[in-house]
Amino acid sequence: xxLVLALGDLHIPHRAPDLPAKFKSMLVPGKIQHIxxxxxxxxxEVHDYLKxxxxxxxxxxxxxxEETRYPETKTLTIGQFKLGLCHGxxxxxxxxxxxxxxxxxxxxxxxLVTGHTHQFTAYKHEGGVVIxxxxxxxxxxxxxxxxxxxxxxxxxxxxxxxxxxxxLIDGEVKVDKIDFKKTTAAHSAH
Amino acid sequence: MGDGLRAxxxxxxxxxxxxxxxxxxxELIENRLKYAKLKEELLVSPSQLTRKKVxxxxxxxxxxxxxxxxxxxxxxxxxxxxxLSLGKASVWHQYFQHTETAEQIDRDLQRTHPDLKFFSGDSxxxxxxxxxxxxILLLFAKLNPVIRYVQGMNEVLAPIYYVFxxxxxxxxxxxxxxxxxxxxxxxLSDSVDHFCEQLDNSAVGILSTLSRLSELLKANDEELxxxxxxxxxxxxxxxxxxxxxLLLTQEFNFQCIMRxxxxxxxxxxxTLQDMLLxxxxxxxxxxxxxxxxxxxxxxxxxxxxxxxxNIEHLLQVARDLSSDPSTYRLxxxx
Numbered sequence: 385x386x387l388v389l390a391l392g393d394l395h396i397p398h399r400a401p402d403l404p405a406k407f408k409s410m411l412v413p414g415k416i417q418h419i420x421x422x423x424x425x426x427x428x429e430v431h432d433y434l435k436x437x438x439x440x441x442x443x444x445x446x447x448x449x450e451e452t453r454y455p456e457t458k459t460l461t462i463g464q465f466k467l468g469l470c471h472g473x474x475x476x477x478x479x480x481x482x483x484x485x486x487x488x489x490x491x492x493x494x495x496l497v498t499g500h501t502h503q504f505t506a507y508k509h510e511g512g513v514v515i516x517x518x519x520x521x522x523x524x525x526x527x528x529x530x531x532x533x534x535x536x537x538x539x540x541x542x543x544x545x546x547x548x549x550x551x552l553i554d555g556e557v558k559v560d561k562i563d564f565k566k567t568t569a570a571h572s573a574h
Numbered sequence: 575m576g577d578g579l580r581a582x583x584x585x586x587x588x589x590x591x592x593x594x595x596x597x598x599x600x601e602l603i604e605n606r607l608k609y610a611k612l613k614e615e616l617l618v619s620p621s622q623l624t625r626k627k628v629x630x631x632x633x634x635x636x637x638x639x640x641x642x643x644x645x646x647x648x649x650x651x652x653x654x655x656x657x658l659s660l661g662k663a664s665v666w667h668q669y670f671q672h673t674e675t676a677e678q679i680d681r682d683l684q685r686t687h688p689d690l691k692f693f694s695g696d697s698x699x700x701x702x703x704x705x706x707x708x709x710i711l712l713l714f715a716k717l718n719p720v721i722r723y724v725q726g727m728n729e730v731l732a733p734i735y736y737v738f739x740x741x742x743x744x745x746x747x748x749x750x751x752x753x754x755x756x757x758x759x760x761x762l763s764d765s766v767d768h769f770c771e772q773l774d775n776s777a778v779g780i781l782s783t784l785s786r787l788s789e790l791l792k793a794n795d796e797e798l799x800x801x802x803x804x805x806x807x808x809x810x811x812x813x814x815x816x817x818x819x820l821l822l823t824q825e826f827n828f829q830c831i832m833r834x835x836x837x838x839x840x841x842x843x844x845t846l847q848d849m850l851l852x853x854x855x856x857x858x859x860x861x862x863x864x865x866x867x868x869x870x871x872x873x874x875x876x877x878x879x880x881x882x883x884n885i886e887h888l889l890q891v892a893r894d895l896s897s898d899p900s901t902y903r904l905x906x907x908x
Binding site: 385387409410411414415481505506507508509510513537539541544546547548549550558559560561562563564 | 619620621622624625643644645646647648649650651653655656657658659660670673
């Protein structure tokens with residue numbers, strides 16, 4: 385059982401002052417083993433805050449991040465799954481499933497996590513699964529209207545992943561879950 | 575005592591095995607099953623629990639590498655069914671509440687008998703043992719929310735688990751974890767009040783037991799008692815706390831501990847606590863001349879690092895002690 389927090393597009397402080405209080409009260413240290421962040425934090429304070437939640441922090445660079453040294457893409461293996469991370473502003477058309485699928489095949493990962501659209505989505509295609517955790521702060525976006533703050537927590541357990549989707553809708557936290565599994569174990573092509 | 579015999583003897587003495595041999599197999603099967611069920615209920619990760627709840631996975635029409643493309647289906651869940659839930663009834667919340675306990679247990683297990691390959695080191699052998707002991711201690715903590723886990727319980731478990739695991743009977747050795755759990759609970763139930771801080775000053779607490787040790791010493795050797803209590807002010811709180819709560823597991827080497835526990839568990843005329851106090855008293859008597867010539871510092875140092883002695887002699891002295899102080903007083907007035 386490995387818990388992986390996926391979030392991003394916070395745009396703090398430019399478009400949002402902070403994460404919603406109801407999210408912050410749930411995100412406590414000691415529960416999460418890895419954090420993957422799609423980028424656009426944008427400042428160091430957010431980086432430091434995330435580090436307090438979990439020391440294993442992975443960030444891909446968003447176009448507004450002050451830190452220029454975050455990588456454009458990142459891959460990591462957690463249990464039986466290979467995960468890929470990319471902010472997504474580089475993939476055009478933005479949010480297009482086919483283009484993202486191509487990136488996924490390039491990175492050769494089971495789960496691709498990207499952001500930029502500020503809208504939660506979770507798609508499956510023949511190359512794997514693409515997840516967009518949305519914007520954890522509900523920051524506005526030129527692509528999406530009415531952004532509800534959202535983030536994702538993945539429970540990776542063997543060949544199965546349960547994706548918990550946390551959304552703040554009308555001031556209340558709503559949680560959904562998505563369940564999927566791999567049928568074959570990861571080949572270790574290091 | 576041969577390895578197989580000791581394990582069975584302890585099980586009998588602790589009341590785990592009934593006196594009638596015919597009933598042994600039935601009891602063992604039942605108890606081992608109970609343990610397995612407990613583990614399933616309480617030690618399973620929330621991940622596995624939710625997997626079981628869902629049952630024949632209706633979601634499994636979503637193999638990630640299947641051909642069907644499209645959005646993944648979302649299912650609404652309750653406030654408690656997710657990992658970040660703060661709800662008291664949430665299995666996730668309860669799971670995380672115990673991580674601190676689990677971490678403490680892990681730390682203590684790492685330090686248990688570092689000189690013994692059975693417990694310590696990186697071999698899969700010792701790791702398996704630590705895993706088993708961890709399960710036992712964690713289960714105990716969950717079932718006893720008032721006491722939970724207290725540092726030192728790992729030391730009380732160690733001899734039991736070792737003896738049962740090294741049983742020459744394969745079936746028994748394979749079920750050492752389940753048997754150890756039950757016997758650990760039985761052994762601890764006798765001294766559990768000592769672990770509860772709130773009971774320290776009560777009639778059943780550790781301080782009361784320590785004063786009984788004083789009384790026992792006074793009844794059997796007033797000279798030594800006087801020298802310790804008054805002349806050098808070496809009170810039992812300073813040295814015997816650990817002797818009593820940890821059932822002497824910290825004072826002697828492992829083989830000696832097992833020999834001492836043989837006597838502790840099998841004493842026919844008194845309770846375990848009474849026998850324990852007698853052994854503690856004997857420990858003092860066996861060092862009488864050194865203690866009489868020592869001051870506070872020397873005596874404390876000696877008692878907190880009890881020297882090697884002949885265990886059979888120690889146990890004989892313990893057995894010969896007068897247990898009831900009032901009988902002593904009675905004979906004086908006659």
